Every structure is written in structure tokens, then in C-alpha cells.
Amino acid sequence: MAASSSPKRSHTRLIGALIVTVTHLFGGFLPSKTFAGKRNVVSVDGSSTLFPLTEAVSEEFQRAKRGSIRVIVGISGTGGGFKKFCRGSIDVQNASRPISEDERKKCEASKITYFELPVAYDAIVVVTHPKNDWINEITIDQLKKIWEPSAQSKILWWSDIDPKFPKKKLNLYGPGTDSGTFDYFTEAIVGKARSSRGDYSASEDDNTTVQGVIQDEGSLGYLGFAYFLANKEKLKALKIIPHGQKNGVLPSIQTIADGSYQPLSRPLFIYVNAQSVESKPWVKEFVSFYLNEASKLAIETYFTPLNEQIIQLVKQRFEKKALGTSYYDHKLSQRLNEALARETKL
Amino acid sequence: MSLVFLFEIEKCEVLMGIFSANKSLQDRIFLGVSVVVLIFVLGIIFALFGGLINQGLDRLNWDFMFSFPSRNPQKAGIYSAWVGSILVILVTAICSVIIGVITGLYLEEYAPKNWMTQIIELAIANMAGVPSITFGLLALSFFVIRLDFGESILTAGLTLTLLVLPIIIVATRESLRSIPLSIREAVYSLGASRYQVIRDHLLPYSLHGILTGVILAISRAIGETAPLIAIGALTFIAFLPQPPLEEQFPFVNFDWLFDNFTVLPIQMYNWISRPQEKFHVNAAATGIVLLIITTLLNLMAQIIRFYFRKKYSRQSF
Numbered sequence: 116m117a118a119s120s121s122p123k124r125s126h127t128r129l130i131g132a133l134i135v136t137v138t139h140l141f142g143g144f145l146p147s148k149t150f151a152g153k154r155n156v157v158s159v160d161g162s163s164t165l166f167p168l169t170e171a172v173s174e175e176f177q178r179a180k181r182g183s184i185r186v187i188v189g190i191s192g193t194g195g196g197f198k199k200f201c202r203g204s205i206d207v208q209n210a211s212r213p214i215s216e217d218e219r220k221k222c223e224a225s226k227i228t229y230f231e232l233p234v235a236y237d238a239i240v241v242v243t244h245p246k247n248d249w250i251n252e253i254t255i256d257q258l259k260k261i262w263e264p265s266a267q268s269k270i271l272w273w274s275d276i277d278p279k280f281p282k283k284k285l286n287l288y289g290p291g292t293d294s295g296t297f298d299y300f301t302e303a304i305v306g307k308a309r310s311s312r313g314d315y316s317a318s319e320d321d322n323t324t325v326q327g328v329i330q331d332e333g334s335l336g337y338l339g340f341a342y343f344l345a346n347k348e349k350l351k352a353l354k355i356i357p358h359g360q361k362n363g364v365l366p367s368i369q370t371i372a373d374g375s376y377q378p379l380s381r382p383l384f385i386y387v388n389a390q391s392v393e394s395k396p397w398v399k400e401f402v403s404f405y406l407n408e409a410s411k412l413a414i415e416t417y418f419t420p421l422n423e424q425i426i427q428l429v430k431q432r433f434e435k436k437a438l439g440t441s442y443y444d445h446k447l448s449q450r451l452n453e454a455l456a457r458e459t460k461l
Numbered sequence: 462m463s464l465v466f467l468f469e470i471e472k473c474e475v476l477m478g479i480f481s482a483n484k485s486l487q488d489r490i491f492l493g494v495s496v497v498v499l500i501f502v503l504g505i506i507f508a509l510f511g512g513l514i515n516q517g518l519d520r521l522n523w524d525f526m527f528s529f530p531s532r533n534p535q536k537a538g539i540y541s542a543w544v545g546s547i548l549v550i551l552v553t554a555i556c557s558v559i560i561g562v563i564t565g566l567y568l569e570e571y572a573p574k575n576w577m578t579q580i581i582e583l584a585i586a587n588m589a590g591v592p593s594i595t596f597g598l599l600a601l602s603f604f605v606i607r608l609d610f611g612e613s614i615l616t617a618g619l620t621l622t623l624l625v626l627p628i629i630i631v632a633t634r635e636s637l638r639s640i641p642l643s644i645r646e647a648v649y650s651l652g653a654s655r656y657q658v659i660r661d662h663l664l665p666y667s668l669h670g671i672l673t674g675v676i677l678a679i680s681r682a683i684g685e686t687a688p689l690i691a692i693g694a695l696t697f698i699a700f701l702p703q704p705p706l707e708e709q710f711p712f713v714n715f716d717w718l719f720d721n722f723t724v725l726p727i728q729m730y731n732w733i734s735r736p737q738e739k740f741h742v743n744a745a746a747t748g749i750v751l752l753i754i755t756t757l758l759n760l761m762a763q764i765i766r767f768y769f770r771k772k773y774s775r776q777s778f
Contacts, residue, residue: 160693167735170697171532177699187721188697320734345736416532417736
């Protein structure tokens with residue numbers, strides 16, 4: 116027995132030793148990440164909603180600088196991006212919502228300070244089939260009645276929403292739970308983020324929602340404004356009647372920009388690492404370029420540009436080095452000019 | 462030869478079986494169901510490929526292959542994506558072959574049968590069933606943060622290595638096991654050492670099986686998106702990694718291992734979820750390129766199989 120147990124033990128030990136050696140070799144001898152720093156790179160990550168605009172700005176910026184500055188953009192999502200941002204591994208963060216309490220604490224812990232700069236608006240559009248002739252506008256209460264969790268298996272016919280509507284099957288379409296559109300819609304309509312009925316056709320890709328609504332006369336769905344614009348002829352957008360008002364507002368670049376399309380429009384932000392702005396002049400150049408060009412490129416990429424007055428406020432915030440967020444108390448419903456007028460806190 | 466003959470007979474039976482009178486009812490029903498399922502599966506494959514080719518073929522040209530991503534769908538291309546895909550796969554292939562084959566050899570030829578080996582085997586079997594996103598998260602905390610490799614080609618290659626290792630280990634072990642015991646006994650009886658047996662006999666005989674496993678594993682890895690998004694692969698990158706060859710001594714340069722990258726499936730995923738129809742066409746064209754690469758890899762697997770089978774003909778076994 117003694118003879119056979121010793122090779123066994125040596126095998127076990129050998130494997131253990133190998134694992135330790137290999138790990139150390141890799142960590143020690145390979146050159147560390149010196150190459151990315153050698154060139155002037157602006158690294159951006161975060162929300163996939165804002166990606167098309169940042170892509171367009173980056174493309175134009177690289178062209179304007181004739182390739183002397185490089186921009187790289189990832190799509191880790193707003194949450195995933197903030198993790199990297201608060202670790203200090205990216206310069207600019209695309210965000211489809213303001214920074215959260217947890218994320219602020221993380222940034223504080225690693226001594227990352229930042230600018231919060233709104234760059235464009237996005238909106239959520241409630242759509243039906245173009246042949247639907249019984250509804251043109253919808254109230255927030257009706258939307259809540261349709262989408263809240265208790266509506267599950269109860270609101271199944273159009274006549275369940277309002278007895279005046281025909282007794283036609285109500286087929287719902289919307290984004291899946293990983294989507295920022297889902298987060299925002301549930302918070303604005305149901306009143307609690309991520310609280311929704313589950314018995315609807317969900318897809319992470321708004322194009323699938325478009326296809327579903329188009330093929331179904333009893334359909335009702337919600338999706339990002341860009342997807343509505345790209346399929347304008349095939350979809351019918353509903354006017355939204357805000358709380359306490361009588362007239363519905365149709366989503367358009369006009370109504371989103373002046374803030375009357377409420378509560379389903381939201382600002383999109385870039386968060387900029389203040390240390391990067393100080394130490395890397397090209398990051399500052401990129402951000403200034405972004406603020407200057409965003410309105411022109413926003414229309415091309417189906418976003419709603421900020422109006423001139425707000426752009427000036429955003430530029431001032433960047434020039435005056437006003438660090439931090441103005442959403443520290445999570446009043447998401449405030450209008451952008453109100454938010455920009457408030458003080459900022461880290 | 463006899464195998465081919467058997468196959469021919471079987472083919473006839475599939476065609477005749479359904480109608481022939483002296484088959485039992487059960488046989489006929491089973492055959493009928495099998496044929497229907499086969500046609501159904503082939504139909505799905507052709508519908509998928511047909512749709513892709515129909516939508517994307519017109520977009521596929523040299524401009525598309527050699528342009529960087531852009532907001533303008535007509536100007537956008539997949540240059541950085543396919544270069545990234547190829548480099549990542551290169552790293553994966555090298556690492557996974559070295560680690561996988563050696564592990565397979567060790568487990569099959571050297572490892573004593575004890576609890577430790579059993580745990581390792583269990584772990585490998587488990588690894589094959591782990592969702593790919595999990596490897597991405599592991600790689601994010603280990604390769605990206607702990608070892609500070611960054612969101613680089615090296616990180617991506619190593620992540621995909623983890624993903625395909627079980628396939629290669631199993632393929633290696635299977636093909637080693639298929640070598641008859643008589644060969645080992647014959648070589649040992651001539652006084653060869655264990656290392657000589659492995660180098661001169663076991664490895665050459667099992668090479669076609671191992672290589673087939675490797676290439677199948679790699680054609681799986683090239684289509685992976687989720688773990689690479691988790692480690693922070695980029696979506697917009699309008700430049701290439703540094704070239705691996707340079708004019709001055711030592712002529713090779715490994716800086717590209719630490720460069721940022723994107724890959725074909727990520728580019729495709731990004732385009733398919735854009736609102737504009739024209740980006741969907743780009744996505745389809747990217748799909749065709751991915752399909753061509755996978756087909757070429759599979760073709761290579763077939764050729765290698767054929768070549769080594771001839772070289773080390775096993776008729777004598």
C-alpha cells in the first residue's frame with residue numbers, strides 16, 4: 116500500500132505546483148498593458164441605446180482628427196458600463212439613465228469623479244396596428260391598467276380596457292427584462308421599475324416587437340422611438356394623455372424636445388471621467404466635439420436633439436467643471452432644464 | 462470497403478422500406494417518421510441559409526470586407542471584425558490544442574485511477590455543460606482584472622480556450638482509446654518507453670481524431686458572442702491591431718495580443734438590433750461571411766480526416 120500511495124500523492128502535488136507556476140508566469144513575465152496607453156485612445160462603453168449616436172460622433176471625430184486620436188466604443192449596457200467606469204478603466208460612459216446610488220458609492224470608493232452631460236433624448240412609443248380604428252389616444256391610467264402585474268391573465272380583450280372598445284383579443288408586445296426600455300416604461304407607467312405583467316410577447320430586440328405588432332390587428336406594444344421612426348408607415352403611434360390633462364400628445368421630435376411628450380421621454384447621458392479630462396487632452400477634445408456635433412448627428416441616428424438653450428447649459432457645466440450628478444435624489448421626472456439648473460453632487 | 466457496401470444497402474432500404482410489403486408496420490412507421498424529420502431539419506437549414514443569402518449576398522463585396530464600421534449602413538464594413546475574429550481564433554487554437562491534447566494524453570495514458578482523477582474528469586464533463594456567459598464572467602474577473610490583460614485579443618482567445626477545452630480533451634481521449642491495445646503491447650514488448658510509444662505511435666494514429674475535434678471546437682468558438690461581450694469586446698473600432706510582423710529584428714511582434722478588438726458575431730448582433738433595414742442587410746452579409754468561414758473549417762476537418770486515415774491506414778488493426 117505504501118508503495119502505491121506515493122506516486123498518487125506526487126501526481127496530486129505536481130498538478131498543484133503546475134497551476135501555481137503557470138499563474139505566476141502569466142502574471143509576471145508577460146508585458147503589462149503598456150500598448151494601449153502609447154497611443155491617444157478615448158475608450159467609451161455602456162448603454163447600447165446610446166451606442167448609435169456615440170458611434171456616429173466617434174466616426175466623425177476620428178475623421179476630423181485624421182486618425183491621430185482613436186475612439187473605441189463597447190456595449191456592456193448602462194449597468195455593466197458603470198462598473199468599468201467606477202473602476203477607472205474607461206474614459207466615457209454611455210448611460211440611458213442617471214447614475215444610481217450604488218454606483219455613486221462605488222465611484223466614491225475608488226475616487227473617480229465625473230461630469231454628467233445630457234446629449235440627446237430618447238422616447239418610448241406606444242404602437243398598434245395601422246388598421247386599429249378604435250383607439251387614437253391613451254391615458255397613463257389605461258396603460259397602467261394594461262401593463263401592471265395584476266393585469267396578468269385578466270386584461271385579455273380590448274373591451275377589458277374600456278367597454279367602448281370592441282371585443283377583440285388584446286395581444287401585447289414589448290421588450291424583455293434586460294432592456295433599458297423595459298426599466299424605464301415600467302417605472303414611468305406602473306410606478307415601480309421592473310414591475311410588469313409577464314404574459315406578453317417579450318423580445319430584447321425591438322425589431323421583433325415591430326414585426327409582432329405589424330402582423331396582428333389586435334396588437335398593442337411599446338418600443339424605442341428610433342424603431343418607430345424606421346417603421347413609421349407600418350405602425351400607428353398612440354397619443355399619450357399625461358396625468359391631469361385632457362389632450363393627448365403624439366410623439367415627435369418636436370414634442371419630445373419641448374418636454375410635452377410626457378412621461379415617456381427621457382434624456383440620455385454621457386458620464387466623463389474628470390481625471391481623464393485633466394490628464395488626457397484628447398478626451399476633453401472628444402467631449403467638446405460630442406457636445407458640438409450631437410444635435411446634428413442625433414437626427415441622423417433617430418434620436419431627438421436637445422434644444423440650443425439646453426446645449427449651452429450642458430457646455431457650461433463641462434467648462435465650469437461642475438462635477439457630479441443632479442439626480443442625487445432620484446427625481447427622474449424633472450425636466451432637463453430644471454435638472455441642469457440644480458447643483459450637482461458627487 | 463465492407464462498411465461502404467453496408468451503407469449502400471441501407472440507402473436502398475430507406476427508399477424502398479416505406480413501400481415494401483414485407484416490412485412490419487412498426488418498421489414502416491418508424492422509417493416514415495425518420496424521413497419526415499430529416500426533411501424537416503434540412504428544410505429549416507435551407508430556409509435559414511437561403512434567407513441569409515437572399516438578403517445579404519448583394520451587399521457582399523470587397524468594400525464591405527475592407528471598410529470599418531460606420532453610422533452609414535452603405536459605407537459600413539467588417540474589416541476590424543473579421544481580422545479580430547481570425548486573431549482571436551488563432552490564439553484559441555494554439556492554446557486549446559496545447560492544453561487540451563496534453564491534458565487528454567495525461568488523463569488517458571498517465572493518470573492513476575484515483576479520486577483525484579475522477580474529480581478532474583467530473584470537472585471536465587461539467588465544464589462542457591457550463592453556459593458560455595459564465596466563462597465570460599470568470600474571464601472578466603480573472604484575465605481582465607486580476608491578470609490585467611485588459612479587454613484584449615489575448616483575453617478573448619483564452620476565454621474561448623476555456624470554452625472549447627472539454628471538446629478537445631474528450632476528442633483526444635476518444636481517439637486515443639480507439640487505438641487497439643495490441644499496438645501498445647507490441648511496441649512496449651520491443652522495449653519502447655512510454656514517451657516513445659506516445660510520440661511515435663499513439664499521437665500519429667490518433668491525430669486525425671484530435672484534429673477533427675479541434676476544428677469542430679474552433680468552428681463553435683468562432684460564432685460565440687456572449688462571453689466576448691461580457692469581457693468587454695468592442696462594437697465600434699475603426700483600426701486594426703498592430704501587425705504581427707515587422708521590418709526590424711526580431712521581425713515578429715506580439716503587441717497585437719494586447720490590442721482591443723471586435724469579432725464578426727458581435728458586429729452582426731449589433732447590426733441586427735438596429736432600427737434601420739439597411740443595417741439588417743449588413744448583418745445578413747456578415748452572417749454569410751461567418752458561414753463561409755465555418756464551412757471552410759469543416760471542410761478542412763474532412764480533408765485532414767481523409768488524409769490521415771490514408772496515411773496511417775488502420776486496416777491492419
